[in-house]
Amino acid sequence: MKWIDEMEKWAKGDKVQGLAMVIGGLALAAYVYYSSLQGDEVHTGMKWPLIVGALVLLGYGSFLFLTRVKFYSETKSRSASNEKEEYSKILRKCQTDHRNYTMFKPMWLVFIAVAVCAHLYLKDPWQQGLGLGLGMLFSIVYIIDSFLLRRLLPFLKSLEAS
16 A cells, blocks of 8 residues: 555645646736737737646646545545555556656657747747747746656656555
8 A cells, every 4th residue: 555655645746736837827827918018029929829838837737736636535545445456547547647748758848949949040029939938838848747757756666666
């Protein structure tokens, strides 16, 4: 049952990250609102990627904040009656999550590099703002994936050791 204790830590960590993401999404939404009042072309180009970033932070952050602890408590109650089956379900889920997080991380880095190049080499201020906004959006997603992977690894190791 050591994996249940590790799962509790993992679920609480995801809940804290979800709360931080919601706060960050609200701050980013406020920034987008106030920067859109500026009216210059760079901020106009940044607006839509940052709106998507705020929606990602608010949506996925709310999901993590509201569901992870409930998922843990449901898993714990189901594992009391059938631990082997629940263990194998959680192990498969964690291995899939690990594969997805590690697969997408290099992809986000490539997208960040392309967005930075677009910002540096395009001449139109709106396009430069779009490149900057996309770079910020991909950076947000990269950071989210990095934190999720970092918290998943100890839990996955404890599952594989059990």
